[in-house]
Amino acid sequence: MNFGIDDLPVRDELRGKSPYGAPQLDVPVRLNTNENPYPLPEPLVERIVERVREAARDLNRYPDRDAVELRTQLAKYLSDTSGYEVGLANVWAANGSNEVLQQLLQTFGGPGRTAIGFEPSYSMHALIARGTGTGWISGPRNEDFTIDLAAAEKAVAEHRPDVVFITTPNNPTGTAVPPETVLALYEAAQAAKPSMVVVDEAYIEFSHGDSLLPLLEARPNLVVSRTMSKAFGAAGLRLGYLAAHPAVVDAVQLVRLPYHLSAVTQATALAALEHTDTLLKYVEQLKAERDRLVTELLEIGYEVTASDANFVQFGRFDDAHAMWQKILDRGVLVRDNGVPGWLRVTAGIPEENDAFLDAVRELKKESA
Ligand SMILES: Cc1ncc(COP(=O)(O)O)c(C=O)c1O
DSSP: OOOOGGGSOOOGGGTTOOOOOOOOOOOSEEOSSOOOOSOOOHHHHHHHHHHHHHHHTTTTSOOOTTOHHHHHHHHHHHHHHHSOOOOGGGEEEESHHHHHHHHHHHHHOOTTOEEEEESSSOHHHHHHHHHTTOEEEEEOOOTTSSOOHHHHHHHHHHHOOSEEEEESSOTTTOOOOOHHHHHHHHHHHHHHSOOEEEEEOTTGGGOSSOOSGGGGTTOTTEEEEEESSSTTSOTTTOOEEEEEOHHHHHHHTTTSOTTOSOHHHHHHHHHHHHTHHHHHHHHHHHHHHHHHHHHHHHHHTOEEOOOOSSEEEEEOOTTHHHHHHHHHHTTEEOBOOSOTTEEEEEOOOHHHHHHHHHHHHHHHHHHO
């Protein structure tokens, strides 16, 4: 019997849709998912094994539902790196920042409510909105992919969204959002309707600028979302977290599944946080490689969007997808995010970046 999704009574808004996901192709150089290319250092691997072994002895019990030790260490990391003091009560953690964002939309969005993002941006914001039954509004950007503040304020005033997403540095463009823009949008969102403003700082450790955490002061409707997937080089761990007013942390408890963070995840993340200094050392190397990609792409004759992240958006192409395929044919996988004319390359190790630059240099010559 030929039976598929469409034969099931799935929700109308899911019909005909495809799941999110970059192609996972087996090619020599994969620079398509903004991962950190450096494997975890051996001493950290050993520490993870130790911590997980300890946790394994108690796996007959449910894990710490409130992840107190982990949240305390995440708060310490945030305070130490931003100079803005946050504590256990300000921090919440989940399986990747995607789950954090989902919990936020389950709490503050949902049927009859809306969220806005300024696109192109991280496409999961819209998809999580759809999954939680939250209406999605696509807000505008300038030609250079910065947020058009006047147009954004107008959109917020007009649509009165319940949740406003601001991604800085933005994915896939790499552009950072200045604090003044975030403050202005926060004010606009509060004037339109008291709504939550979620600043997605997944890539902030790679930025030339500082985290917007200090903006949390006296702004209870502001949330900063972070992840260990990028700078910490721990995408496989699945650990995301947020910092906000304690009331926000209390509110997401209403939707989180009990024991959502396994004891193994908590133990692994705690081990990684013990090695923060070693892990963040790679961030400086990746920032240097990101800057090299920008310089060399410009030298070759491509256009590049200013990047504060561990990836670079480059163009312009009459047919970005055809160019993506040509780069792939040379053994390098980059990302076609569907932004007309542009592709995105993640900063890898120097040899991977060289392979990418050689490929696009050749293609430029061929097209000349
Ligand atoms: C802007 C942004 N936010 C959040 C995430 C989700 O990261 P994770 O769920 O791995 O923490 C990503 C991943 O690519 C991202 O680009």
